[in-house]
Amino acid sequence: xxxxxxxxxxxxxxxxxxxxxxxxxxxxxxxxxxxxxxxxxxxxxxxxxxxxxxxxxxxxxxxxxxxxxxxxxxxxxxxxxxxxxxxxxxxxxxxxxxxxxxxxxxxxxxxxxxxxxxxxxxxxxxxxxxxxxxxxxxxxxxxxxxxxxxxxxxxxxxxxxxxxxxxxxxxxxxxxxxxxxxxxxxxxxxxxxxxxxxxxxxxxxxxxxxxxxxxxxxxxxxxxxxxxxxxxxxxxxxxxxxxxxxxxxxxxxxxxxxxxxxxxxxxxxxxxxxxxxxxxxxxxxxx
Numbered sequence: 001x002x003x004x005x006x007x008x009x010x011x012x013x014x015x016x017x018x019x020x021x022x023x024x025x026x027x028x029x030x031x032x033x034x035x036x037x038x039x040x041x042x043x044x045x046x047x048x049x050x051x052x053x054x055x056x057x058x059x060x061x062x063x064x065x066x067x068x069x070x071x072x073x074x075x076x077x078x079x080x081x082x083x084x085x086x087x088x089x090x091x092x093x094x095x096x097x098x099x100x101x102x103x104x105x106x107x108x109x110x111x112x113x114x115x116x117x118x119x120x121x122x123x124x125x126x127x128x129x130x131x132x133x134x135x136x137x138x139x140x141x142x143x144x145x146x147x148x149x150x151x152x153x154x155x156x157x158x159x160x161x162x163x164x165x166x167x168x169x170x171x172x173x174x175x176x177x178x179x180x181x182x183x184x185x186x187x188x189x190x191x192x193x194x195x196x197x198x199x200x201x202x203x204x205x206x207x208x209x210x211x212x213x214x215x216x217x218x219x220x221x222x223x224x225x226x227x228x229x230x231x232x233x234x235x236x237x238x239x240x241x242x243x244x245x246x247x248x249x250x251x252x253x254x255x256x257x258x259x260x261x262x263x264x265x266x267x268x269x270x271x272x273x274x275x276x277x278x279x280x281x282x283x284x285x286x287x
Contacts, residue, residue, distance in 0.1 A: 011133075012077050012078070012133055012135065012136050013077070013078045013104060013119060014075035014076055014077055014078060015075075015076045015078060015106035015108070015117060017106065017108075017110065017117065018072060018075075018076040018106060018108050018142070019072075019074065019075045019076060022071070023071065023072040023076070023108065023140075023142070024069040024070065024071055024072070024140075025069065025070065025072055025107075025108070025139070025140025025141050025142045026069065026070075026140060026141050026142075026144050027070065027139075027140060027141075028138050028140075028141050028147055030064045030067075031141060031144045031147050032147075032149075033060070033064065034061060034064050034144075035149070035260060037053070037057050037060060037061060038061075041053050041057065070140060071140075072139060072140050073139060074139070076106065076107075076108070076138075076139070076140075077135065077136045077137075077138055078104035078105060078106055078119060079104060079105055079106070079107050079116075079135075079138065079141075079146070079147065079148070080102070080103075080104055080135050081103045081104060081105055081118075081148055081227070082101075082102070082103040082153075082196075082225070082227075083100070083101070083102050083103075084100070084101045084103075084153070084198065084225075085099065085100055085125070086098075086099040086100065086101075087099065088153070088155050089155050089198055090157060091157065091198050091199040091200075092198050092199075093199075093222075094122060095122050095278035097124060098122040098123060098124050099123075099124060099125055100122070100123040100124065100125050100128075101120065101121070101122055101123075101225075102120075102121040102122075102123060103118060103119070103120060103121075103225065103271075104118070104119045104121070105117060105118045105119065105146065106142075107138075107141040107142050107143060107146040107147060108141075108142025108143065108146075109142060109143055109146075113264070113285075113286050114143075115263070115269060115284060115286055116143075116146045116269075118269075118271060118282070118284055120224075120271070120273075120282055122278065145229075145260075145261060145262035145263070146261070147260070148259045148260065148261055149258065149259055149260045151258045151259060156241075158193050158239075160190065160191065160192055160193040160200055160201055161186075161190050161191045161192075161201070162191060162192070162201050163187065163191050163192050163201065163202075163203070163204050163209070164176070164186060164187050164191060165204065165208065165209060166201070166204070166209050185235075187235075188235040188236045188238065189236075189238045189239075192204075193236075193239055194228060194230065194231060194232050194233065194236040194239055195226075195228050195230065195231035195232065195239070196225075196226060196227050196228050196231070196259070197225075197226050197228075198224065198225055198226075199222075199223055199224070200223060200226065201223070202223055202226075202270055202287060203226065203228075203268055203270075203287050204287055205267060205287045206267070206287070207285075207287060212272060212283060212285075214274035214275075214276065214277075214280050214283075215280075215281065215283070216274065216277075216280040216281065217274065217276055217277065217280060219274050219275050219276035219277075220274075220275045221272040221273060221274055221275060221282075221283055222272060222273060222275050223270060223271075223272055224271045224272060224273045224282065225270070225271045226268050226269070226270050226271075227259075227261060227263070227268060227269045227270075227271075228261075228263075228268040228269075229257055229259070229260075229261045229262040229263060229266060229268070230256050230257050230266065231255070231256050231257070231258070232256055233256070233266075240256075241255075244256070263286050264286055267286050267287055268286070268287055269284060269285075269286055270284065270285050270286070270287060271283070271284050272284070272285070
């Protein structure tokens with residue numbers, strides 16, 4: 001993810017559903033402090049069975065755990081999540097006249113799935129002239145899994161294929177038989193690249209594939225963006241970048257999870273947009 005978008009000559013958006021002291025959240029600075037302590041503890045060499053944390057570190061984590069829920073006072077600013085330039089992401093299909101996508105969300109759970117409420121902003125870089133409005137101070141986070149760690153994107157174009165259960169049954173069976181013969185796993189090695197990506201195929205997991213349509217006009221929708229907590233895991237390690245081959249396989253931290261995001265029990269968040277009009281609201285789902 002980028003360091004976060006800057007909005008030009010306009011007020012920073014806030015979440016209309018969270019604007020009062022009845023909302024309880026966690027201080028972002030406490031979340032980042034806890035992450036830093038745990039990361040440093042995991043990276044330190046230690047004897048087998050020894051406590052990973054020092055006495056001071058454990059006291060700090062205990063303090064954060066006991067005092068983490070505080071009331072929200074005033075409007076809640078949306079959190080910058082991603083900033084994508086069309087020049088850097090060839091598969092990013094921008095609406096006419098735009099070349100920049102900015103993604104923001106509310107860091108509290110919404111709806112039955114308790115997902116962050118996302119907002120898309122399509123911009124034209126040529127018109128973005130200062131003064132810029134930096135992201136405002138964020139008082140609380142509703143879910144610490146929805147506070148992304150700043151990082152830089154290194155886009156790479158890959159070829160992926162649909163999930164096995166999206167293929168015709170006969171073809172899926174032939175592929176499975178071929179994979180068994182060659183000790184090759186289509187689902188993990190060729191189908192549906194893991195991690196954060198634009199376009200591509202949906203990573204259906206606990207839900208079977210179902211048709212999706214624009215709620216405004218009924219037209220088809222296409223995948224725009226997938227946000228994933230892990231860039232690869234034990235099953236999809238073949239997608240791991242060569243430069244991260246040294247990673248020991250801890251899929252919840254380090255190179256495999258640079259953003260520190262988590263959706264549910266390790267799922268991913270997909271955003272879909274209408275193929276007929278970019279003005280129609282986007283859809284989001286978790287898989």
